[in-house]
Each structure stands twice: as C-alpha cells, then as structure tokens.
Amino acid sequence: MAKVPVQFTLNGSEKAEFIESGTTLLNALRDKIGDTSPKGGCHQGTCGACSVIIDGELRLSCLTLAETCNGADIKTTAGLAEGGVLHPLQRAFLDAFATQCGFCTPGMIMAAKVLLDRTPNPSREDVVEALSGNICRCTGYEPIIQAVLVAARANSQNAA
Amino acid sequence: MELRKDYFADVRKDGLNEIGQPRPRLDSPGHVTGKTAYFADRNFPGMLHLKMVRSPHHHARIRSIDTSEAEKHPGVVRVLTAKDVPHNVYTILILIQVGPEDETVLADGKVRWKGEAVVAVLAETERAAQEAAAKVKVDYEVLPAVFDMEEALKPGAPLVNEYHGQNYYLYDSGECRKVRFGDVEAGFAQADHILEQSYQSSPIEHAPTETTGCVVAPEGNDRFTCYTNTQAMFFTLDNASIILQMPGSKLHFVGGTVGGGFGGKVDVIVEPIAILGAKLTGRPVSFVYSREEEMQISSPRAAEKIVIKDGVMKDGRIVARKVTGYTDAGAYSRHSPYGAQKGAAHYPGPYTIPNVWIDTYCVYTNRTPSSAMRGFGVTIGDFALEVQMDKLARLIGMDPLEFRFINAYRDGDMKAHRQPTEGAALIECMQEASRAANWPVAEKYMAMSSYRKGA
Ligand code: FES
Ligand code: FES
Numbered sequence: 001m002a003k004v005p006v007q008f009t010l011n012g013s014e015k016a017e018f019i020e021s022g023t024t025l026l027n028a029l030r031d032k033i034g035d036t037s038p039k040g041g042c043h044q045g046t047c048g049a050c051s052v053i054i055d056g057e058l059r060l061s062c063l064t065l066a067e068t069c070n071g072a073d074i075k076t077t078a079g080l081a082e083g084g085v086l087h088p089l090q091r092a093f094l095d096a097f098a099t100q101c102g103f104c105t106p107g108m109i110m111a112a113k114v115l116l117d118r119t120p121n122p123s124r125e126d127v128v129e130a131l132s133g134n135i136c137r138c139t140g141y142e143p144i145i146q147a148v149l150v151a152a153r154a155n156s157q158n159a160a
Numbered sequence: 161m162e163l164r165k166d167y168f169a170d171v172r173k174d175g176l177n178e179i180g181q182p183r184p185r186l187d188s189p190g191h192v193t194g195k196t197a198y199f200a201d202r203n204f205p206g207m208l209h210l211k212m213v214r215s216p217h218h219h220a221r222i223r224s225i226d227t228s229e230a231e232k233h234p235g236v237v238r239v240l241t242a243k244d245v246p247h248n249v250y251t252i253l254i255l256i257q258v259g260p261e262d263e264t265v266l267a268d269g270k271v272r273w274k275g276e277a278v279v280a281v282l283a284e285t286e287r288a289a290q291e292a293a294a295k296v297k298v299d300y301e302v303l304p305a306v307f308d309m310e311e312a313l314k315p316g317a318p319l320v321n322e323y324h325g326q327n328y329y330l331y332d333s334g335e336c337r338k339v340r341f342g343d344v345e346a347g348f349a350q351a352d353h354i355l356e357q358s359y360q361s362s363p364i365e366h367a368p369t370e371t372t373g374c375v376v377a378p379e380g381n382d383r384f385t386c387y388t389n390t391q392a393m394f395f396t397l398d399n400a401s402i403i404l405q406m407p408g409s410k411l412h413f414v415g416g417t418v419g420g421g422f423g424g425k426v427d428v429i430v431e432p433i434a435i436l437g438a439k440l441t442g443r444p445v446s447f448v449y450s451r452e453e454e455m456q457i458s459s460p461r462a463a464e465k466i467v468i469k470d471g472v473m474k475d476g477r478i479v480a481r482k483v484t485g486y487t488d489a490g491a492y493s494r495h496s497p498y499g500a501q502k503g504a505a506h507y508p509g510p511y512t513i514p515n516v517w518i519d520t521y522c523v524y525t526n527r528t529p530s531s532a533m534r535g536f537g538v539t540i541g542d543f544a545l546e547v548q549m550d551k552l553a554r555l556i557g558m559d560p561l562e563f564r565f566i567n568a569y570r571d572g573d574m575k576a577h578r579q580p581t582e583g584a585a586l587i588e589c590m591q592e593a594s595r596a597a598n599w600p601v602a603e604k605y606m607a608m609s610s611y612r613k614g615a
Contacts, residue, residue, distance in 0.1 A: 020285075036201035037194025039419070041369045042451040049369055077194040090192040094184065102191025103369040103419030109192065137369045137420045 008072045010035060011079025019066050025059075026050045028066035029076065037078035037106045041135070048134030051107035052076050058114040060133075077106035080113070088154040089113060089147070096147035100138035108134050112148045122152055167588045171611060187417075198419050199387040202375045204444035208237055210437055211289035213279035213296045214457070215271035218305035218526040219318065222269055222278070226297040230281055233295055235288030238441050240280040242268035245436060246405040249323070251493050252428050255398050262323035263492040263529070265403055265433055271300070272320055272491035273528055275457045282437045282445060305526035309465060309486045312525045320491055320524040329489070329497040329522035337504035339518035341576035347480025347515030351471025353555055358467045359544035363460035363488070366533055370419020372458055373448030374430050376438040384435050385412045389419060392426040399428040400435055411435070423532035427459055427494055459531035462496055463488040464503075466544040471515075472552050476566040483507040485520035485541065490529035495536070497522045502537030508576045509545040510586045511567040516576035561594060565605040572611075584610040 003018040010033065017032045026043070029035045029052070041047035043062045050062040053075040080087040089109050092098070099105045108131060115122055115130035122130070127148045128141075136144060163180035190196035227239045242248050248268055251261045267278045279296045283289035304318045311317055312327040320327050328335050348354055374388035390396045393415050401408045418425060434447040449458065464487055471480035485503045489496035500522035507518050533539075553563035565587065573581045587610045594601050 030201070031203050034203075035194075036197075036203075039198070039370065040200070041371070041419075044451060046451070047369060077192075081193055086192065093192045094188050097182075097185070097188075099185070099188050099191040101369070101418060101420045102187065102196050103198065105191045106194045135369060137367055137422075 004067050006066050006070055008069045008074050010074050011076060017066075021067060023066045024062050025052070025064040025066045025069055025074075026061035029061060029074075035076055035078050037076045039103050039106060041103065046135070047104070047107075048111065049104050049107040051110040051134065053110055053114060056114070056117070058111055058133075075110075075113075077109050080109065087113075088151040089116070092147040092151035092154065093144075096143050096150055098139060098143040098147035104134060104136040104138075108136065108144055112151065115148070116152055116155060120152060120156055122148070124149065164592065167585070168611075196417060198370060198417050199375055199389050199415065200370070200373060200446075200448060202377075202387045204375070204377050207375070207444040207446050208282045208284065208437065208441060209286040209289045210434055210445055210447035211281050211283075211286070211293045212277045212453075213281065213293045213298065215267065215274055215276040215278055215298075215300075217271060217300055217302050218274045218307075219303040219320070220271050220300040221303060222267060222271065223299040223301055225279060225299075227279060229295040229297070230279075230292040233283070233288060233292035235284040236281060236292045237284065237443065238282045238437065239292075239296070240266065240282070240433065240437065240440070241278075242266040244440065245403065245433070247403050250399060250403050250428075252395060252399055252495065253493065253498060254402070255395060258493075258497055260323050262321055263494070270322075273526055275528060276491070277433075280433050280437065282441060307525055307527055309463075309488050309521075309523040309525060312523050313521070318526075320526055324524060327524045329493065329500070329524075331497070331501070336519040336521045337501045339504050339507075339516060339576050341517075341578070342480075342515035344480045344482050344515045344517040348469075348471040348482075351479050352474045353472050353552075354469065355472070355548070355552055355555055356467065356469040357548055357551060358465065359540075359547065360465045361463055361540045361543070363463045363528065363530060364533065365455055365458070365460045366420070366422040366424030367455065368418075368420030368422060368424055371449040371451060371454040372425055372430055373446070374434050375444065375446045376431075376434045377444045378438045378442055379412070382439075383410050383412060384438055385414060386431050386435055388413060388415045388431055389417070389421070390415055390425055390428075390431065391418055391421040391423070392428075395426065396428045396431050400432045403428075403432040404435060404439070406435075423461075423534050423536060424458055426532045429458075457528070459490075459494055459529050461533035461536055461540075462490075462499060462530035463527075464540040466507075466541060468507075468544060468548045470548060470552055472556060474556055476556065476558050476563050478511060478513050478552070478567050480515040481508060481513045482517040483519070485518070487520065487522050487537070488527060488530060489522050489524055490527040491524060492529040493522070494529050494531040496530055499532070499537035503541050505577045506538045506541050507545065509542070509549075510569050510584075511564075512569045512573040512581075513567070513576065518576070559601065561590060561599055562601050562605055564590060565601065565608060568608075568610075570610050586610065
C-alpha cells in the first residue's frame with residue numbers, strides 16, 4: 001500500500017513518519033509515534049476517548065486522517081505535565097476522584113483543556129457542554145465536572 | 161460521608177481509621193498523565209490482527225466452510241477453523257467442576273447464536289483481516305430457533321445445545337436449584353392475603369469504554385506472553401491452558417489494568433484463539449473487539465423472569481414465599497448456571513420468612529450467551545423482591561419501610577438455605593435511611609436492633 005510522509009509537532013517536538021494513506025491520526029500516534037495517551041474506545045467518533053488538540057481545536061483523532069495533519073501543532077494528554085509538574089487539570093482529576101478505570105481520562109482532560117484555554121472561568125453549564133462529547137462509563141460525570149471547575153479556580157488563583 | 165460507629169460499639173471490635181477518609185487511588189497518576197498501560201498500548205513489530213467470521217444466523221447447521229478465497233487475500237497470513245483448536249469444546253466453570261463442556265472456541269458443524277465465532281482470520285493489517293473475513297464462505301442450513309425461556313422449556317422446543325441434551329442446566333438437584341424451608345402450602349393456607357406477581361428483565365450490556373481484547377507476543381522457548389484486559393486472570397490462564405493443551409508454564413499473562421469491566425470481561429473468549437494464532441504463525445497477534453462486537457457479541461447480563469408468590473398477614477408478617485426464577489443463559493453456560501444458583505440462595509431476600517420454596521432454572525435459548533455482571537443472579541432478583549415488598553405493604557395498607565422492619569432478618573434467624581444469620585445490619589441501615597430520607601417510622605422500629613434479642 002502506498003506510504004505517504006507526514007510531519008507535525010507533537011507536544012512541542014517535531015515528528016515525521018511514513019504512514020499508509022488512510023491511517024487515522026489515532027493509529028499514527030499510537031502505533032507509529034508511540035504516544036498511547038489517546039485511547040480508542042469506538043473508532044467511530046462516538047466516545048471521545050481519542051480526543052486531541054490540533055491547532056488549538058478539540059479533535060477526534062479516530063476520525064482525523066494523519067495525512068491531513070501536515071504542519072499541524074498537536075497536543076495530547078501525555079504532553080500536559082511540564083517538567084514533571086502536573087497541570088492543574090491533572091491535579092484536579094486526581095483530587096476530585098474523577099478517574100476510575102482511566103480509559104476516558106486523557107480524552108476528558110483534552111476536552112477540558114480546550115474549554116479552559118478559551119473560557120478560564122467557565123460556568124457549570126459550560127463544563128457540561130464542553131464534556132458532552134466524551135463518554136465515561138465508570139465515574140459518573142459529577143466528579144469530572146467538579147474537577148474541571150476546581151482546575152478553573154486553581155488557574156484563576158494562579159493568574160491573580 | 162458520616163461514619164456511624166456507635167451502632168455496634170458494644171459487640172464489634174472497630175479499629176477502622178481509614179474508612180471515611182479520602183485516600184488517593186494508586187492508579188490515578190497514570191490515568192491523568194496517559195501513562196497507564198492498557199493491553200492495547202503494547203505494540204510489537206510484525207503484529208498480526210485477528211478478525212472473526214461470525215454466524216449471521218441464530219441457529220444453523222454448517223454444511224461446509226470454504227476459506228480458499230480468504231487465504232489468497234493480500235496480507236492474510238493464516239486462517240483458523242475448529243480443527244486447528246486442540247481442545248475446541250470447553251466451558252469456563254469446568255475449573256470448579258461445573259460441566260459439561262458445552263461451547264466451541266470456533267463453531268464445529270453448528271452455530272447456536274447470531275454472532276458466534278466460526279473462522280478466525282490473521283492478517284498483516286486490520287483492514288486486510290476484515291476484507292478477507294468477508295471472503296470466507298460458510299454454507300448454512302438454517303434451523304428453527306427459540307428465544308423465549310418458557311418456550312424453550314416446552315416439550316418439542318428446538319434443542320439449543322446438544323452437550324446438555326435439554327434446554328436447561330441439569331443441577332445435581334435436578335432441573336433447577338431448589339430451596340425448601342418449612343411448609344410453603346401451609347403458610348399460604350394460613351395467610352390473610354396472597355399476592356403473585358411476575359417480573360422480567362432484558363439482557364444488559366456492560367458497555368465498557370475499552371473493548372474486550374488482548375495482545376499476544378511469542379517469546380523464546382515456545383512461551384507466550386498475553387497482555388489482556390480480562391477481569392479473571394487465573395480463570396483465563398487455566399482455561400487457555402486446557403483449550404490449547406499447553407502447560408500453564410508456557411503462558412505468561414499480564415493484566416490487571418482494565419478499561420472498565422463490570423463483569424463483562426470475565427469470560428475466556430479472545431485469549432485462547434489469539435495465543436493459538438501466535439503459536440501457529442510465530443508472530444505477535446492482536447485481537448480487539450470493535451465497538452459493535454463489544455455491544456453485540458460480548459456476554460450481557462442474563463435476561464431473567466421471576467415469579468414471586470407471597471402469603472402475608474394483616475399485621476405485616478410474611479408467612480410464605482414461593483419463587484420461580486428463570487435465567488436466560490443464551491446458547492452456552494458460561495457463568496449462568498452459577499448465577500441462577502446464586503438467585504436460589506438469595507430470593508428470600510434479607511427477610512426472615514418461615515416457609516420458603518424456591519426453584520431457579522438456568523435456561524438455554526438461541527440468544528447471545530449471557531454471563532457475569534455486577535451482582536448477577538442477585539441484582540434483578542432484588543429489583544423484583546423490593547417491588548414485591550412495596551406491593552405487599554400497599555396490599556395490607558402498611559408503610560413500606562415499617563413493613564420491612566417487621567420482616568427484616570436479625571442475628572440468629574435461620575435463613576431458608578439454612579445458614580444462620582450473622583452480622584446483620586439491615587435494621588440499623590433502615591434506621592439511618594429513615595433519618596436521612598426524612599421518612600419517619602414508629603418509635604418501636606427505631607428502638608429495634610439486629611442483634612439485641614427482644615429489642
Ligand atoms: S475512539 Fe474516537 S471517538 Fe471513540
Ligand atoms: S473512568 Fe472508566 S470510562 Fe471514565
């Protein structure tokens with residue numbers, strides 16, 4: 001099968017790969033580049049576990065072809081902690097017991113990150129809306145919503 | 161959360177310092193950083209992908225299987241059928257002597273439910289495996305199927321599973337699990353009221369966010385490492401050892417990290433065939449359910465039907481309870497004979513009733529095999545029992561909570577399956593619930609105790 005080159009920035013570092021045309025970004029990240037933080041729960045755009053940030057937008061990597069990401073700036077949960085210090089969202093997910101099996105967690109954190117980047121002081125409704133494309137089977141959504149609200153408060157306190 | 165230690169302070173030692181305190185989960189740091197390694201996060205060079213050809217029929221005889229076109233498909237490395245599986249007919253609970261072996265790893269001559277695995281295709285890519293699977297030709301002779309438990313138990317119903325010979329699991333106690341306590345007919349004769357109701361549930365899928373699967377890597381010395389999301393590591397290891405006729409020392413299972421299970425990952429389905437594929441090709445193998453397979457193929461919670469007949473006195477005492485429970489195992493046993501048996505022990509509920517009669521049947525139908533799910537054999541039973549309790553209370557014009565106090569089991573009471581009650585706390589739970597829900601009951605109930613006689 002024909003291979004095509006792709007080149008993009010992943011969590012700040014340059015990546016280049018030859019992939020089979022038609023490979024999803026999810027499979028390219030996981031199987032080729034070795035970033036397994038985005039998860040495949042459905043491979044059909046319904047669960048949100050594969051969520052990543054492409055050029056500042058929340059995207060489902062299972063529905064994104066890797067070859068359309070040339071030159072893009074891609075962020076995943078694996079790149080969120082800086083110098084071993086957890087991002088406030090990661091801290092809040094820990095403290096608020098917002099993970100159980102953890103399979104939805106990287107996708108949830110990506111969705112929440114895009115929200116907080118745009119809306120630093122979200123309302124509860126904003127959070128619910130932002131997470132509405134992400135399914136969690138274990139935790140129940142309440143601790144996750146609380147975690148995002150706690151992280152938002154922590155962020156605004158740091159900024160103040 | 162409020163922790164009440166005062167209830168049993170005089171009878172139970174209590175060094176509980178951790179309960180009621182938040183403690184960080186040990187696995188959470190991995191979850192929030194994306195570092196937790198699930199089975200599918202293992203990737204090996206040269207890994208093959210396994211896809212199943214599945215039965216489109218509920219019940220059919222297989223006249224022939226033609227894999228020649230599939231084998232020629234570009235990227236296909238190996239195609240497996242029943243004859244490749246060393247011990248093809250198995251049952252999970254054989255490990256605890258619950259037989260007979262009644263299920264095929266790959267269908268042999270017959271399929272008994274829609275979605276049953278027939279042929280396994282191993283290819284270089286998922287896509288090649290999928291395309292080749294579509295080229296396998298299976299010639300079926302469709303047979304009459306049965307989907308309803310009561311229909312299945314009628315004489316002349318299509319026989320679902322020849323390994324059983326009849327459409328129910330034969331326990332050592334006969335066609336059902338039985339509990340007999342006191343004289344149920346005498347109880348009904350003495351009762352002021354009798355209420356008979358029937359309750360039914362549908363199968364329920366666990367729907368974990370991570371689908372069922374495994375990755376198998378051949379090691380040196382003919383050993384195989386199986387990365388799996390099974391919830392039942394040793395059951396899977398031992399059953400794989402039986403199915404593959406391979407000593408357990410050749411199998412190394414790595415797991416414990418499960419992306420949601422809820423009981424849906426306790427069957428032994430993906431591992432043996434993936435290990436076999438790795439053995440026969442010498443290559444790593446990945447077998448992961450698609451979302452569609454997870455929803456349609458993996459075992460659901462069994463459908464149940466429960467008929468409860470109670471005799472109750474005007475003063476609130478239940479004097480007789482007769483329960484007939486039916487558990488729909490689907491086409492194969494898996495964990496259902498155990499689930500139905502659990503129901504038999506459970507059906508009196510947490511109540512002390514002097515006359516009890518229980519029959520629970522594990523029934524075979526041409527539906528997706530059912531298995532474990534959170535309190536299987538008990539959860540649906542509790543739904544039925546507690547709805548029945550509310551109906552009984554209404555029938556005699558009594559408050560439903562007070563009605564439960566009157567019948568609650570207490571330490572020392574003999575349960576219908578002849579285990580004396582020990583460590584009961586139902587009364588204390590109801591007292592707290594009464595306060596928390598602001599549902600007051602008479603003072604005499606608030607003064608009751610699970611263990612103090614006379615109180
Ligand atoms: S894997 Fe992409 S939405 Fe489910
Ligand atoms: S924690 Fe299991 S799916 Fe969300």
